[in-house]
Amino acid sequence: MTIRIAIIGAGIMGADHARIFATELPSVRLQVLCDAATDRAKALADQLGAQDVVSNPEAAILRDDVDAVVIASPDHTHAALTLTAINAGKPVLCEKPLSPNMDECIQVMKAEEALGRQMVQLGFMRRFDPSYSDMKLALTDGTLGQALMMHNFHRNVDTPPTGFEASMAITSSACHEFDVARFVLGTEFKSITAFAPAGVAGKVGPVFMVLETVDDQIVNIEVNNNATYGYDVRGELVGEKGSVFLNTPVTSKYNLGFKGYESYPADWRKRFSEAYRLQNKDFLQFVRSGKTSAAAADAWDGYCSTAVAEAGVAALASGQKTAVSLIEKPAFYK
Amino acid sequence: MTIRIAIIGAGIMGADHARIFATELPSVRLQVLCDAATDRAKALADQLGAQDVVSNPEAAILRDDVDAVVIASPDHTHAALTLTAINAGKPVLCEKPLSPNMDECIQVMKAEEALGRQMVQLGFMRRFDPSYSDMKLALTDGTLGQALMMHNFHRNVDTPPTGFEASMAITSSACHEFDVARFVLGTEFKSITAFAPAGVAGKVGPVFMVLETVDDQIVNIEVNNNATYGYDVRGELVGEKGSVFLNTPVTSKYNLGFKGYESYPADWRKRFSEAYRLQNKDFLQFVRSGKTSAAAADAWDGYCSTAVAEAGVAALASGQKTAVSLIEKPAFYK
Amino acid sequence: MTIRIAIIGAGIMGADHARIFATELPSVRLQVLCDAATDRAKALADQLGAQDVVSNPEAAILRDDVDAVVIASPDHTHAALTLTAINAGKPVLCEKPLSPNMDECIQVMKAEEALGRQMVQLGFMRRFDPSYSDMKLALTDGTLGQALMMHNFHRNVDTPPTGFEASMAITSSACHEFDVARFVLGTEFKSITAFAPAGVAGKVGPVFMVLETVDDQIVNIEVNNNATYGYDVRGELVGEKGSVFLNTPVTSKYNLGFKGYESYPADWRKRFSEAYRLQNKDFLQFVRSGKTSAAAADAWDGYCSTAVAEAGVAALASGQKTAVSLIEKPAFYK
Amino acid sequence: MTIRIAIIGAGIMGADHARIFATELPSVRLQVLCDAATDRAKALADQLGAQDVVSNPEAAILRDDVDAVVIASPDHTHAALTLTAINAGKPVLCEKPLSPNMDECIQVMKAEEALGRQMVQLGFMRRFDPSYSDMKLALTDGTLGQALMMHNFHRNVDTPPTGFEASMAITSSACHEFDVARFVLGTEFKSITAFAPAGVAGKVGPVFMVLETVDDQIVNIEVNNNATYGYDVRGELVGEKGSVFLNTPVTSKYNLGFKGYESYPADWRKRFSEAYRLQNKDFLQFVRSGKTSAAAADAWDGYCSTAVAEAGVAALASGQKTAVSLIEKPAFYK
Ligand SMILES: [Mg+2]
Ligand SMILES: [Mg+2]
Ligand SMILES: [Mg+2]
Numbered sequence A, B, C, D: 001m002t003i004r005i006a007i008i009g010a011g012i013m014g015a016d017h018a019r020i021f022a023t024e025l026p027s028v029r030l031q032v033l034c035d036a037a038t039d040r041a042k043a044l045a046d047q048l049g050a051q052d053v054v055s056n057p058e059a060a061i062l063r064d065d066v067d068a069v070v071i072a073s074p075d076h077t078h079a080a081l082t083l084t085a086i087n088a089g090k091p092v093l094c095e096k097p098l099s100p101n102m103d104e105c106i107q108v109m110k111a112e113e114a115l116g117r118q119m120v121q122l123g124f125m126r127r128f129d130p131s132y133s134d135m136k137l138a139l140t141d142g143t144l145g146q147a148l149m150m151h152n153f154h155r156n157v158d159t160p161p162t163g164f165e166a167s168m169a170i171t172s173s174a175c176h177e178f179d180v181a182r183f184v185l186g187t188e189f190k191s192i193t194a195f196a197p198a199g200v201a202g203k204v205g206p207v208f209m210v211l212e213t214v215d216d217q218i219v220n221i222e223v224n225n226n227a228t229y230g231y232d233v234r235g236e237l238v239g240e241k242g243s244v245f246l247n248t249p250v251t252s253k254y255n256l257g258f259k260g261y262e263s264y265p266a267d268w269r270k271r272f273s274e275a276y277r278l279q280n281k282d283f284l285q286f287v288r289s290g291k292t293s294a295a296a297a298d299a300w301d302g303y304c305s306t307a308v309a310e311a312g313v314a315a316l317a318s319g320q321k322t323a324v325s326l327i328e329k330p331a332f333y334k
């Protein structure tokens, strides 16, 4: 059965999802590309062979010839479009965040509960990255013993010329670490403390966060959006018996000019290309089977990362350790 | 257009090709699986959803509902089946070697010349491995300057319990290096010298080869089929300005028991899974377009690697530097 | 001129200092070994060729045939013995801490001020480790631009069977990082926050600290005294333009049993053997010249690390960010 | 007992030996520095505090106030000066080669035999490099099982502007690998084959050698004296159960400008500084005890490396596998 996909949003992420479905995965068809800027949607459709291009996202979702939906539109539209899809009975792969607003996340969960089955997969692709899979396996198979700490480093080359505020280090960048640490450790956070070094004049500086889990593990996260030297994501899980490093796979090492080196990419796409491919493959399997996989992030995961981010922003403003307050986890998501 | 594939041979390699086409690539269908042992072909078809299972390879190739052919049957059948496909006008992805016999390789080239277009892609998948792509790029973009030497190491955990003779280190293992060194350097070999250390009692020992190219570069190859510690392929291209190492991408590093370590796989499948996927994707593009890519190995490449292997076997027997004699390269392949 | 040394304390550290002076450095003589347990002092003297063995430390320091003193006795005796040496006009290499008590540290500084010259070098040997030297150089030569963060990881295999309390992770282990971060960054701390994950039942668990400098840099330190897998000290200095990793030099890598690995040592002696050698060489130069080197830790450095440790212990107890309160730096140490 | 040393030759190597004895090792005194160019000997003596400076090497060796001799004069003088020292009963640390001439090497052995004890240690410092020590240990302790192959890579940044001929890649550079491979494997060579890629116009190109041992192991050596990118010595010992890599210890890794890198030094001195220090320490122990250590190279080792180099030069000229012919090993050296 070929799955017919509507992709809402033809920006960087939407275009990447379209490319993956069109050129990397079997049994799927780009049925509709939707973007308010129909020009860029049209250009993408021409390049990848999508069937149709539209500008109204609700209409796109509701079309009879659409089996499943990818939401890659601006963040504030995610929840409403996700609800449209749930109500239409169409599975959704929604880019993170589910919503920047916790209440909206709760509404999505309620809609799923009302329907009686999960419809939403969140685009926390790192759960499908083989490095994090290895890390989780080292815990679940007993290699590491009990988990104690997880150290995370998230570095981008630089911030966009406009529109990137300090809090986005938490809401936009760190939410990947919030989610993947929850995933690897299999637990929830109870507090977050945030530190901000002075940084370089005129640039958004780094943020250093320390989180405590309900199981009293420590998770720390450096987000450095002006790291300059390259896109670089590192991590280490420390357990009772040893530790596991997330390792960026590199294909070549060079000896030139008195340096023995590996190259850093300029952004995340190469680093996580395999994670995106596996995530989207998993989504197709979810559409086919109606069953979420153990790895995939769901609406509860989306809610939690928004809740942690909100506590993190407050912690950064106050300089105080700040509680992460979650509603009780609905039995539906257990 | 969905390409309908016949896969001849349902052993390890045939099964892996079937899996890649069925689960990793778009716009392709497993039309026929063919194996003398119909049981294992049937089991594979059930698992992957192939349309049909047969036992006669010629009949499979000639079926109207087959657009292209993958040959993964025993080595000595490769050339004859390839000729069948060429004469039927069907593109072929043939596992290496094209033939263990140089005359048969020449016959295949003649058949393509007679037809007036290339039909054959050889399964030298390393040309699609990103590590070798980086290496070649470092030459073609001038990073390394002039190429001087290429060091290659090819290690398997152990040999099969029966049937693996010393010469197969050259004909079956080293032929990957013969081909990929020709590819990276863009040249041909003119001589080969082979050395064999004493090895361990009762085991096929390593072979160490030194080849000279017509451009007077040196290529050396260690093949160690009983390396014990893991499957490990290494390489280094040394140029005027520096060198490039082939690096095995690893996703994790572990700290346990007084060791900081990376794991080696037991065989080649994980190491070269991306190369196989890209190769087979390239083959589908070849089927669609009728145009061979710059990376893909063709019948001439198949001939050359067989010629080098034959000289290598002679060199190992004689202990002498042995000339690699090639026919003049047909204009058709230039 | 051959410098005649008295070593006070013949435990692990005293024995190592004795070995370095006796077998690794020129122009120095082990004049007196002093330990309450004269047996072990005698055994050490026999092994290394010391001239004399005594049990009274004050008498040892005051001997006419002693030019300089190494203090490696129990921590609580450091300050008093250091004062004895200062008053006798004899240079001291004092193992850390100068004193566990800030007032005693201040007394030592006052004694030096009264004498009008520095007499004390603290045994913070990491300042002489080539890795930290590289790190400091990358700041001072402008390679990194402005310093933003320093990440530190300090892991021991396990704690002694008795007598190791949780606070010692801060007072005994982390004080190395307190000092070397001050040294590399060239600044002082203003606050410390401490987090303690639950840890493993029956074992002293890790402590994770975050410190702020007066220049608003962030320094974080993991101390994990039951890391199990090996002795491992890591660090990274993050600046405006990039970062530098402390790298543990390894001489060999092994491929065995499906692992490619480096070995971890069981304790710090091998990792920092070169740092100790260079530190003690620097001390001899100090004795000869009367001039402290730029790298060496002095009494002020000893005071500061004790002050930070005291704040750290309070921070761990309270769970609150805790101010580091220092007296004004005496002009004498500027 | 303080050992009084005469150093013959105040060039790069002589100066480095003088520095090591004067500043890095106990119980030794620079008694005499000897160089035809007394100016540079004088400058060195002033810097390091040598007692005396002379220009006549034989006279220097014979002085009553000299206990032991380091020979770092031009290669062709080594054997004669070594004989002078032997006849005077003074232990010698002779820079490699013992002599470029096999007959002279034999004369030195005869002089030692006549005297009835070994007097000569050859300056093959790599035997004291911890990386090679690890490698040898992995053989002798059974970790690797039986040794099969040893791969060696020896790269210098560039050749001196004048006076460096192609054969010196073998006689001057590769002799380190000849010796250390004999040391690690504990065996002798029986043949050598040499290959020379075309190289870069106007530069001395690389040489690639393959040697067979009498135990039928394979040792290959790349010497690349114009490697451009840095001084780099690599090696791998391959055994029955796995392999060991020689690893260049590095103290820091940098992340800058889209590269994660380690730095290469410009020449050998930093890479092998610890080996030289340990070698010279071992020599002092030899002088004191009259007993050669297991690691130290002796006159037989000097003879063998000259014999292999001579065969290597012939092999390069002829393009043929060339026998290494050794005299029978005198019982005196067994
Ligand atoms: Mg899930
Ligand atoms: Mg081609
Ligand atoms: Mg100082």
Ligand SMILES: [Mg+2]
Residues within 6 Å of the ligand: D292, D293, D294, D295, D296, D297, D298
């Ligand atoms: Mg010896």
